[in-house]
Amino acid sequence: MSPTLQFLLTIFVGLVILVAPLVLIFGVLYPLKRRFEPQTGTASSRFKMPFNAHPIGVAAICLIGVAAIGIVAYTLVTNQFVDLMILFRDFVVLAYMFLLRFVAPFGVLYFGGTWLERRLNPAAVRARRPISERVPLLKRLPALSPRGTLVALSLAILWLAAVGIAISRFFFGLSYVTNLTDEFPWGLWIGFDVVSGVALAAGGFVVAGTVHVFNIRRYHPIVRPAILTALLGYLLVIVGLLFDLGRWYNVWHPIFGAPFGMANIHSPMLEVAWCVVLYTVVLMLEFSPVVLEKFKVEWALKIMRAITIPLVILGMCLSTLHQSSLGSLFLIAPEKVNPLWYSAWMPVFFFLSAVGVGLGMTILESNLSSRALGRALENDLLAGLGRAASVVIAIYLLARFVELLARGAIGYAFLPGFHATIFWVEIMAGFVAPMMLMAFKRVRAQPALVFLSGGLIVFGVVFNRLNTSLLGWWQYAKGGAVYIPSWNEVVITVTLVSLGVVVFGLAAKFLPLFPEEKHAHATVTH
Amino acid sequence: MKLSRRDFLKLCGASAAMLGVGATAAPPTLTAPRVSAPVAPRKANGVLIDTTKCVGCKACQNACKVANGLPTDDRPVALSATTLTIVDFRNISTKADQPQIKPVKKQCMHCEEPACVSVCPVGALVKQENGCVTYDADICMGCRYCMVACPFGVPKYNWDSANPKINKCAQSCLANGKRDKPTCVSACPQQALTYGSREELLTLAQSRIRENPGKYVNHVYGAKEVGGTTMLYLSNTPFEALGFRVDLPEIALPRLTWEVQTKIPGVFLGALTLLSGIAWWTHRKERAQVGARIPVPVPAPAYGENDDD
Numbered sequence: 057m058s059p060t061l062q063f064l065l066t067i068f069v070g071l072v073i074l075v076a077p078l079v080l081i082f083g084v085l086y087p088l089k090r091r092f093e094p095q096t097g098t099a100s101s102r103f104k105m106p107f108n109a110h111p112i113g114v115a116a117i118c119l120i121g122v123a124a125i126g127i128v129a130y131t132l133v134t135n136q137f138v139d140l141m142i143l144f145r146d147f148v149v150l151a152y153m154f155l156l157r158f159v160a161p162f163g164v165l166y167f168g169g170t171w172l173e174r175r176l177n178p179a180a181v182r183a184r185r186p187i188s189e190r191v192p193l194l195k196r197l198p199a200l201s202p203r204g205t206l207v208a209l210s211l212a213i214l215w216l217a218a219v220g221i222a223i224s225r226f227f228f229g230l231s232y233v234t235n236l237t238d239e240f241p242w243g244l245w246i247g248f249d250v251v252s253g254v255a256l257a258a259g260g261f262v263v264a265g266t267v268h269v270f271n272i273r274r275y276h277p278i279v280r281p282a283i284l285t286a287l288l289g290y291l292l293v294i295v296g297l298l299f300d301l302g303r304w305y306n307v308w309h310p311i312f313g314a315p316f317g318m319a320n321i322h323s324p325m326l327e328v329a330w331c332v333v334l335y336t337v338v339l340m341l342e343f344s345p346v347v348l349e350k351f352k353v354e355w356a357l358k359i360m361r362a363i364t365i366p367l368v369i370l371g372m373c374l375s376t377l378h379q380s381s382l383g384s385l386f387l388i389a390p391e392k393v394n395p396l397w398y399s400a401w402m403p404v405f406f407f408l409s410a411v412g413v414g415l416g417m418t419i420l421e422s423n424l425s426s427r428a429l430g431r432a433l434e435n436d437l438l439a440g441l442g443r444a445a446s447v448v449i450a451i452y453l454l455a456r457f458v459e460l461l462a463r464g465a466i467g468y469a470f471l472p473g474f475h476a477t478i479f480w481v482e483i484m485a486g487f488v489a490p491m492m493l494m495a496f497k498r499v500r501a502q503p504a505l506v507f508l509s510g511g512l513i514v515f516g517v518v519f520n521r522l523n524t525s526l527l528g529w530w531q532y533a534k535g536g537a538v539y540i541p542s543w544n545e546v547v548i549t550v551t552l553v554s555l556g557v558v559v560f561g562l563a564a565k566f567l568p569l570f571p572e573e574k575h576a577h578a579t580v581t582h
Numbered sequence: 583m584k585l586s587r588r589d590f591l592k593l594c595g596a597s598a599a600m601l602g603v604g605a606t607a608a609p610p611t612l613t614a615p616r617v618s619a620p621v622a623p624r625k626a627n628g629v630l631i632d633t634t635k636c637v638g639c640k641a642c643q644n645a646c647k648v649a650n651g652l653p654t655d656d657r658p659v660a661l662s663a664t665t666l667t668i669v670d671f672r673n674i675s676t677k678a679d680q681p682q683i684k685p686v687k688k689q690c691m692h693c694e695e696p697a698c699v700s701v702c703p704v705g706a707l708v709k710q711e712n713g714c715v716t717y718d719a720d721i722c723m724g725c726r727y728c729m730v731a732c733p734f735g736v737p738k739y740n741w742d743s744a745n746p747k748i749n750k751c752a753q754s755c756l757a758n759g760k761r762d763k764p765t766c767v768s769a770c771p772q773q774a775l776t777y778g779s780r781e782e783l784l785t786l787a788q789s790r791i792r793e794n795p796g797k798y799v800n801h802v803y804g805a806k807e808v809g810g811t812t813m814l815y816l817s818n819t820p821f822e823a824l825g826f827r828v829d830l831p832e833i834a835l836p837r838l839t840w841e842v843q844t845k846i847p848g849v850f851l852g853a854l855t856l857l858s859g860i861a862w863w864t865h866r867k868e869r870a871q872v873g874a875r876i877p878v879p880v881p882a883p884a885y886g887e888n889d890d891d
Contacts, residue, residue: 226744227744228742228744229740229741229742229743229744229746230739230741230746231741231742232742236741237741238662238729238735238738238739238741239735241726241729241730241739242726242730265857268861269857269860269861269864270860270864271861271864271865271868300725301723301724301725302723302724302725302726302739302740302743302745302746303719303722303723303724303745303746304723304724306704306721306722306723306724307723309704309721309723310703310704310723313704313721317705318704318705318721319703319704319705320699320700320702320703320704320705321843322699322700322701322836322839322840322843323700323701323702323703323727323839324701324839324842324843325701325703325725325727326703326704327843327846329703365861365865369854369857369858369861370854372853372857373850373853373854373857376849376850376853377846377849377850377853380849381842381846384839384842384843385727385730386730387838387839387842388697388700388701388730388731388835388836388838388839389730389731389733389835390831390835390838391733391827391829391830391831392730392733400838400841403842
């Protein structure tokens with residue numbers, strides 16, 4: 057079966073699965089409801105139907121019919137039923153995964169919570185304004201300023217381009233949009249979106265651990281934004297991974313396929329996959345109090361408060377494992393990764409630098425969100441994070457240089473050339489500079505310099521990940537072949553980042569993300 | 583409960599049938615048992631490739647393409663998604679104006695402890711009992727970690743496909759049991775390729791080096807590289823000139839990651855114990871105040887009323 061046809065078929069099958077609920081609701085339930093309802097008027101009778109069904113239901117049934125006829129005809133002509141079954145299976149499992157991981161938890165929490173609340177505390181529910189009187193969500197959005205309009209417009213263009221690129225990539229294959237080759241099988245989407253993305257999302261476990269495990273409660277105001285940043289980071293890592301995986305419809309294999317022998321414990325990537333999936337669930341739970349508070353689901357909040365500490369500990373353990381396992385990913389390629397970055401201790405280095413960049417990213421995110429949302433900045437808290445980052449980076453640098461010396465690879469750092477240059481740029485700008493800056497109390501007193509240091513740490517760690525996974529490979533390829541990401545790859549990456557920023561902004565607007573800020577009168581009792 | 587892959591597909595087919603789609607047959611799969619650990623099999627068969635006998639007729643290359651149903655009309659210069667074995671014409675001359683061409687066959691080395699098998703997170707690549715490394719596209723999710731891991735750069739990808747596969751020699755010409763040796767071996771008119779058990783081939787190679795003093799470089803490529811491969815090479819020119827990597831370590835690459843992987847349970851339990859202990863210690867005051875047992879509920883932040891307005 058040709059790939060394009062197979063992909064069209066995939067779309068068809070997907071359509072059937074997506075449209076099936078519509079059929080059920082508008083084609084079956086809605087007519088039934090109308091049938092047993094007293095006929096009061098001629099509402100929504102503009103579309104005169106020969107039978108009593110909603111137009112959407114009719115359209116959905118037609119769509120499924122066309123899809124089914126197409127699939128049956130194609131099957132009869134090409135006799136490729138087996139492939140079809142595999143596609144169908146993959147789609148069922150994907151839909152099941154989506155329901156299980158995204159829809160079901162929130163559905164259970166929300167609907168179960170409201171039901172319980174109605175049972176337990178009917179007075180409070182009655183006192184609340186009825187839904188019909190509430191202002192719709194979209195109407196509460198503010199009118200855009202000229203600058204806002206410009207931002208919205210550029211975002212619209214960017215996202216449209218991204219949709220186009222996504223269509224080409226999923227219809228025609230990776231070579232239509234990326235510069236990947238057999239010599240450079242991993243590019244920007246793995247090097248930045250996944251490997252760096254996971255590192256940048258380390259702020260969640262670092263800050264949550266500081267507050268809930270080490271019990272340093274003054275950092276409490278920055279826990280929620282840090283956890284949200286991490287959650288968005290991990291969700292975007294998963295999206296980026298789907299873009300990069302050639303057979304993305306098999307993405308469930310390492311998780312749900314494990315009982316069927318589709319898991320190889322020798323692979324560091326299996327470990328990363330499991331930890332990322334589990335940690336995303338943990339992050340959702342860690343973030344759920346914000347949503348629950350918004351909707352005032354008190355009973356669930358009580359449960360969440362009781363399990364916060366075990367949850368944070370579990371999240372920290374999972375983070376320790378997969379942040380270091382991202383380093384183990386490259387252990388298998390000693391003959392490809394440049395010796396300046398390849399080391400048997402890569403897992404430890406990746407973990408240490410993840411802690412550092414967790415702190416750096418929290419500084420960066422607090423500064424950016426305070427500028428964009430007009431919040432006051434938690435200067436003393438960020439200075440404290442900077443100081444911690446300084447210590448962590450000092451340990452990291454010490455370990456890295458001791459290892460370079462012990463392995464006898466320090467000489468490569470002084471061989472004039474591309475790799476020595478990027479090595480020193482990474483070390484000096486990305487690690488030494490912020491470490492030195494944040495070591496001094498006078499410097500930490502200046503918010504702008506703390507901001508700068510946070511930015512430098514983020515640069516350093518992202519550059520380190522890119523050097524390990526992409527640039528450090530340039531010496532390996534024969535004939536001086538290099539990999540430079542295509543514009544399409546960059547657009548997708550920037551789109552993912554912008555999606556994260558926009559969702560963060562929306563969350564800050566509609567959820568109690570910075571509660572202390574909004575309700576200055578309320579005192580936090582700890 | 584342990585389900586084989588075939589059973590799983592049957593199960594899926596059956597459930598799909600129950601959904602009203604219809605019955606299905608399990609797709610053709612390689613029926614060898616799944617090996618979760620990259621264990622070196624005892625009776626690994628391999629091929630000894632004597633490059634001194636090769637005349638560069640490309641019979642092996644074409645036979646392989648025919649056996650695998652791949653296009654024969656392209657003119658490949660390297661391994662690719664449609665070329666699983668290639669006769670690589672190397673210029674071994676050191677002088678620029680006097681080229682000296684030496685043909686050498688290249689393909690998957692079928693390592694004793696393959697890096698690709700060890701890194702595949704879903705186990706789509708399997709080291710079979712007979713020594714060859716096979717690939718199952720139905721399991722593969724296309725992460726290309728095998729391409730990253732392979733020290734010989736063998737796995738190739740359908741970059742221009744929406745449904746890409748990993749392409750490498752999987753000795754699928756032997757899969758139906760009709761042949762007793764790979765097509766490339768039987769196609770060679772010069773008997774440059776010898777098929778047999780790895781131990782015998784190693785002995786044979788050593789004896790050829792011993793019995794023809796000065797004819798061969800005193801090295802069997804693949805005997806020790808990355809823990810040994812089942813494809814072995816003899817040559818009269820240094821292997822570096824033939825485009826082989828001579829800087830490969832003798833340790834089997836999977837051991838580098840396995841050493842770290844085995845520490846995962848310990849690290850997890852250690853971190854769990856350490857962090858629980860820290861949390862228990864740092865919350866001692868709260869425990870005393872509240873008089874509660876662990877876990878201490880985090881005091882509810884007294885957030886103000888924020889309704890929807």
